Amino acid sequence: MELFKTETLGKKARKPLADRMRPAGLEEFVGQDHLLGEGKFLRILLDKKEIPSMIFWGPSGVGKTSLGWLMGKYLDLPFVSLSAVNIGIKEVKEIIQKSKLRKTILFIDEFHRFNKLQQDTFLPHVEAGDVILIGATTENPSFEIVAPLLSRMKVLTLSPLTEEEILVILERALQQDSELNSPPTKVEGNALREMASLVTGDARKALNLLEISHTMAARRNALRPVIDHETVQEAYQKRVLVYDKKGEMHYDLISAFHKSMRGSDPDAALYWMARMIEAGEEPLYIARRMVRFASEDVGNADPGALSLAIAGMQAFNFLGAPEGYLALAQVCVYLSCSEKSNAVYTGYNDAVGDVRNLPEYPVPLHIRNAPTGLMKDLGYGHNYLYPHDYDDALVSQAYLPEALMGKRYYEPKNRGYEARIGEFLEKMRKVRGDREA
Helix, strand or coil: CCCCCCEECCEECCCCHHHHCCCCCHHHCCCCHHHHCCCCHHHHHHHHCCCCCEEEECCCCCCHHHHHHHHHHHHCCCEEEEECCCCCHHHHHHHHHHHCCCCCEEEEECHHHCCHHHHHCCHHHHHHCCCEEEEEECCCHHHHCCHHHHCCCEEEECCCCCHHHHHHHHHHHHHHCCCCECCECEECCCHHHHHHHHCCCCHHHHHHHHHHHHHHHHHHCCCCCEECHHHHHHHHCCCCCCCCCCCHHHHHHHHHHHHHHHCCCHHHHHHHHHHHHHCCCCHHHHHHHHHHHHHHHHHHHCCHHHHHHHHHHHHHHHHCCCCHHHHHHHHHHHHHCCCCCCHHHHHHHHHHHHHHHCCCCCCCHHHCCCCCHHHHHCCCCCCCCCHHHCHHHCCCCCCCCHHHCCCCCCCCCCCHHHHHHHHHHHHHHHHHCCCCC
16 A cells, blocks of 8 residues: 555646655654654664554644654555544454565554444454554543553654744755745745744644645745745634544643632633633533532632622623623633632532441431421420520531531631631530530
8 A cells, every 4th residue: 555645536636745745764754852862762662673553642743644654664664554534444454464474564543533343453463463553643542542452552642843843844845845946935034933833833734834825925926936924824814723522622621721710820711711712612611610610619718709600601691602701701710819718619528428438327306307296206306406596596506417426527718708607617616515526
């Protein structure tokens, strides 16, 4: 199977710049120094000619396919590149069968798209070493690759390219690509660096942007194409943010948003919220997270936080997008700047833990309901003290089962309104004569 084959209807198609600029050798490969640098893991394996089956995990455009092909070239092994999007297990089995005649690197892009049963098909072949399997994925292997296969493959994390690394790739394309040099393309000012900053570490996007910019510049002046700031902006249009509502990015962004509010940083919280909204996240999901946050992280340090979070959700429902985004932003800033307490959250969790792990203690007789004469005769409600009949509505009376007497689940923090609650509880506990369990 020919690598990077691009044919259509029997006529050779023009390859995109990103394909034309694939590195011809490892010395031309840009980025991933943590794997390929001197003395680093993958470099050592290549030098020893010992390559296990691996998972390449990283974002798009960082060189996963190119690296797999270069490894095959470096080791002088056949390289077969497939995509899980358009191939089935039957074809894979045929290739694996042929690879038994000569060790082959089988590179499968979008590996996470194979289901569990399909992934299980690879297990015996990987374990027997019939083939060197390289699965490339943009999704977290912990979630997307079956555990038995994952345990038999080395996971290598590929990082987004730095702006400087993208610049190296763009400059090389301008110097080496014949189509960009007939006639030579002139780049004015910081247009190349601007491209590098726009593509978020994705070399393919950068080269596509350069090619589109060159095409537009050549249409303006075929004899002397000039790429400047205006050309780049026109070619770029509006970035489509990378976001998978069911994937790792979804959980990473909501985690960053929640932790920024918890850390009382409204600027970071607004940024992460804007990232999610601009990428197409459901705004009411963000609103629900803030309602939860109001109880989990603010709690009674600011009792008004929960009311405002509910109001923000209702306001968005009433206004819709985009006007309703401002209500969500107001709640986000308020929660970020509120005094914080997780006392309610930890108290409830502790209570749930006791309910699940301890015996089902009976309700003390004096606080049981006594709607019938028989129940009263049995002592239900007997000696119950009605707090409103006493000063400050405080009485020396127990409410927990005897085995849990003195147990404290809720311990208010000395912050915000919760400090006042703490003072009240101390007063109440003195009247009751409490002692901790």
